[in-house]
Amino acid sequence: MSQLVIEAGRTEQQYWRDLWSYRELFYFLAWRDLLVRYKQTAVGVGWSIIRPLLTMLVLTVVFGKLGKMPSGGVPYSLLVFSGMLPWLFFSTAMSESGNSLVQNSNLISKVYFPRLIIIVSSVIASFVDFLISAVFLVGLMIWFRYAPPINVFFLPFFVLLAFAASLGVGLWIAALMVQYRDFRFIVPFMVQFGLYISPVGFQSSVVPERFRLLYSLNPMVGVIDGFRWCLLGRQNVHWSGLAVSVAGVIVLITSGLRYFRKTEQTFADVI
Amino acid sequence: MPETAITIENLGKRYIIGHQRAKGDGMRHAIESAMRAPVAWLRTRRERKLQLVDFWALKEVCLEIKQGEVIGVIGRNGAGKSTLLKILSRITVPTAGRVVIDGRTASLLEVGTGFHPELTGRENIFLNGAILGMTRAEIIRKFDEIVEFSEIEEFLDTPVKRYSSGMYVRLAFAVAAHLEPEILIVDEVLAVGDAAFQRKCLGKMGSFADSGRTVIFVSHNMEAVRSLCQRAIWLKEGRVHQDGKVDEIIETYFNSVAGDVSVPVANPDYGLTVQKVALKTSLGAESGQFRPGDDMVVEVTYDAHRRIEKPIVAFGVIGANGSCFTSNMLLDGHRPDLLEGRGQITCTFKSIPLLPQTYTVKMIVRAANVEDIIVKYQEVACFNVVGDLAEYGYKGDFLTYASQSTPVVVPYEWQLPDGTRIDVALSRRPLDPPDRIFSEVVRHL
Numbered sequence: 001m002s003q004l005v006i007e008a009g010r011t012e013q014q015y016w017r018d019l020w021s022y023r024e025l026f027y028f029l030a031w032r033d034l035l036v037r038y039k040q041t042a043v044g045v046g047w048s049i050i051r052p053l054l055t056m057l058v059l060t061v062v063f064g065k066l067g068k069m070p071s072g073g074v075p076y077s078l079l080v081f082s083g084m085l086p087w088l089f090f091s092t093a094m095s096e097s098g099n100s101l102v103q104n105s106n107l108i109s110k111v112y113f114p115r116l117i118i119i120v121s122s123v124i125a126s127f128v129d130f131l132i133s134a135v136f137l138v139g140l141m142i143w144f145r146y147a148p149p150i151n152v153f154f155l156p157f158f159v160l161l162a163f164a165a166s167l168g169v170g171l172w173i174a175a176l177m178v179q180y181r182d183f184r185f186i187v188p189f190m191v192q193f194g195l196y197i198s199p200v201g202f203q204s205s206v207v208p209e210r211f212r213l214l215y216s217l218n219p220m221v222g223v224i225d226g227f228r229w230c231l232l233g234r235q236n237v238h239w240s241g242l243a244v245s246v247a248g249v250i251v252l253i254t255s256g257l258r259y260f261r262k263t264e265q266t267f268a269d270v271i
Numbered sequence: 272m273p274e275t276a277i278t279i280e281n282l283g284k285r286y287i288i289g290h291q292r293a294k295g296d297g298m299r300h301a302i303e304s305a306m307r308a309p310v311a312w313l314r315t316r317r318e319r320k321l322q323l324v325d326f327w328a329l330k331e332v333c334l335e336i337k338q339g340e341v342i343g344v345i346g347r348n349g350a351g352k353s354t355l356l357k358i359l360s361r362i363t364v365p366t367a368g369r370v371v372i373d374g375r376t377a378s379l380l381e382v383g384t385g386f387h388p389e390l391t392g393r394e395n396i397f398l399n400g401a402i403l404g405m406t407r408a409e410i411i412r413k414f415d416e417i418v419e420f421s422e423i424e425e426f427l428d429t430p431v432k433r434y435s436s437g438m439y440v441r442l443a444f445a446v447a448a449h450l451e452p453e454i455l456i457v458d459e460v461l462a463v464g465d466a467a468f469q470r471k472c473l474g475k476m477g478s479f480a481d482s483g484r485t486v487i488f489v490s491h492n493m494e495a496v497r498s499l500c501q502r503a504i505w506l507k508e509g510r511v512h513q514d515g516k517v518d519e520i521i522e523t524y525f526n527s528v529a530g531d532v533s534v535p536v537a538n539p540d541y542g543l544t545v546q547k548v549a550l551k552t553s554l555g556a557e558s559g560q561f562r563p564g565d566d567m568v569v570e571v572t573y574d575a576h577r578r579i580e581k582p583i584v585a586f587g588v589i590g591a592n593g594s595c596f597t598s599n600m601l602l603d604g605h606r607p608d609l610l611e612g613r614g615q616i617t618c619t620f621k622s623i624p625l626l627p628q629t630y631t632v633k634m635i636v637r638a639a640n641v642e643d644i645i646v647k648y649q650e651v652a653c654f655n656v657v658g659d660l661a662e663y664g665y666k667g668d669f670l671t672y673a674s675q676s677t678p679v680v681v682p683y684e685w686q687l688p689d690g691t692r693i694d695v696a697l698s699r700r701p702l703d704p705p706d707r708i709f710s711e712v713v714r715h716l
Contacts, residue, residue: 028401112361
């Protein structure tokens with residue numbers, strides 16, 4: 001028989017076991033988010049293609065045609081889309097997971113399960129959208145008759161990095177949002193600015209070399225550069241920049257987890 | 272000797288209540304105070320002391336619950352019942368003390384937690400089941416049973432937002448009823464649904480208890496507590512006030528809460544404090560006991576620090592099986608023009624046609640726009656109706672059944688096949704014993 005001890009400030013060992021026993025909830029919550037997101041829409045899942053497609057067109061025109069940014073011998077729209085893919089994943093995952101706790105406040109105040117599941121499942125739900133858009137990228141590459149280089153086998157690493165970065169930021173924002181609803185306004189700004197700060201519409205090589213390390217502090221720089229390197233392969237990896245980004249993601253996710261776990265116990269009281 | 276299922280030692284839960292966050296809880300406040308910190312930390316500290324009040328929702332609670340016990344937790348609003356359940360179901364952590372629980376626990380603090388209106392009944396069964404801790408395989412196995420219990424088979428693929436509230440509750444309870452925990456924690460979930468459905472739920476919980484599992488049950492419905500539980504725990508101001516056999520506890524509970532039982536209720540947003548709700552006889556004496564057919568005066572003493580224009584007040588008299596009658600300004604349209612300063616509103620229920628049972632009075636105050644609620648719908652008083660029905664002309668052999676009968680008796684008249692007519696009414700006030708003696712004496716003279 002399982003014995004459970006509830007004590008002030010002691011939940012740690014139990015937590016990871018609970019996470020395992022509630023593992024199916026990851027799936028169910030992500031499934032719910034996906035189902036609900038496209039209920040009563042005419043285009044349905046099509047939105048996860050239309051959205052990046054339109055953004056791609058705008059960015060291609062603005063940066064490629066009007067701004068005449070260098071493309072490094074790759075069709076500019078392909079360059080944009082390969083950066084857009086991880087960026088859209090990151091930005092939707094960040095805003096969805098950031099809002100997830102507040103949106104599920106009825107669950108939090110009425111039933112117990114590790115709250116981490118809510119965050120992770122909303123990242124998973126965004127990840128499914130990411131996969132659908134990825135299929136579109138494959139189509140785009142066939143259209144341009146552009147074969148990916150051998151580097152493509154490293155792609156899973158960068159997908160993982162993107163996942164970790166989204167989760168890390170999502171944990172911070174979600175936990176902070178419980179107390180400070182101000183983040184409801186901050187997150188859209190972050191998404192808006194992030195699109196221009198991150199190398200989505202251009203290559204990070206346009207950033208002067210002496211600022212590259214500083215620039216890489218934005219974890220999405222490493223992720224987007226990595227995606228381009230895997231899919232298009234024209235540009236060399238900026239190793240020290242990548243190292244900074246990876247370190248940034250690790251710091252983000254460990255600190256995010258720690259802060260989340262610390263505040264999690266009071267969610268039901270504060271929310 | 273049965274084993275212990277739950278041990279609770281010195282459990283305490285403290286909430287820090289800010290006084291209606293004059294400064295805001297938002298980030299601006301955090302940033303502001305961080306920036307001001309070096310300059311005026313003394314001042315902010317003093318302010319904070321004024322603003323924040325410690326409130327112990329639970330304090331030094333010690334309990335031991337054996338396996339297979341069915342326990343009712345009773346107490347007034349704010350006594351700590353919900354906090355206790357929230358700690359036991361791990362929604363919130365205690366500030367002090369510890370709890371040891373032996374066995375798989377399921378808690379049901381609300382029916383239909385996690386239901387999503389856009390999803391269909393079928394989808395919600397899976398979602399809700401998973402949230403309550405069932406595995407996918409378990410849900411698939413019990414799926415048909417759940418659907419059968421809920422009686423909504425034909426609407427299984429309709430989004431639940433199109434359900435009637437009755438269907439919604441039935442489906443939600445059906446999922447919860449098929450949990451198979453060793454310990455079940457239930458909060459007031461039976462307060463929803465129609466009477467037939469409530470009986471079904473009670474039956475399900477009864478059979479659950481009969482199968483030797485541990486149940487902790489919070490309810491304001493004393494009849495439900497009495498019929499389900501053997502042991503009752505009475506919480507008062509966050510502490511265990513009494514603990515013992517259900518009949519004795521409920522008895523003393525009622526004796527103590529009858530009469531003046533109002534909790535001061537305040538809503539700082541509107542500057543209104545309800546200082547007292549008293550029940551009085553038609554002669555103006557405060558009382559917690561009435562006889563069938565008596566007039567009952569509900570008297571609310573309030574203090575409005577700000578002007579409140581045209582509020583809408585309503586009272587409801589609630590018996591064990593639900594609402595009996597109401598006085599509602601929302602319907603009758605008679606409203607005070609203005610509340611300002613201290614004052615009173617009274618409502619006299621004329622010759623209450625109630626059988627001897629226990630009742631509560633609930634109150635709600637709405638703002639002039641109807642939507643905003645100044646005082647949320649809550650129990651403000653409690654009273655017993657006592658009396659010998661024989662004095663009202665009742666002569667059945669089963670008068671004790673009156674305690675479980677539908678409580679409201681409007682005057683009625685039987686007409687029997689032989690043409691006899693008999694009036695029955697609770698409204699006629701019988702003569703008090705001394706009066707009767709006096710009239711006997713008069714007759715003899």
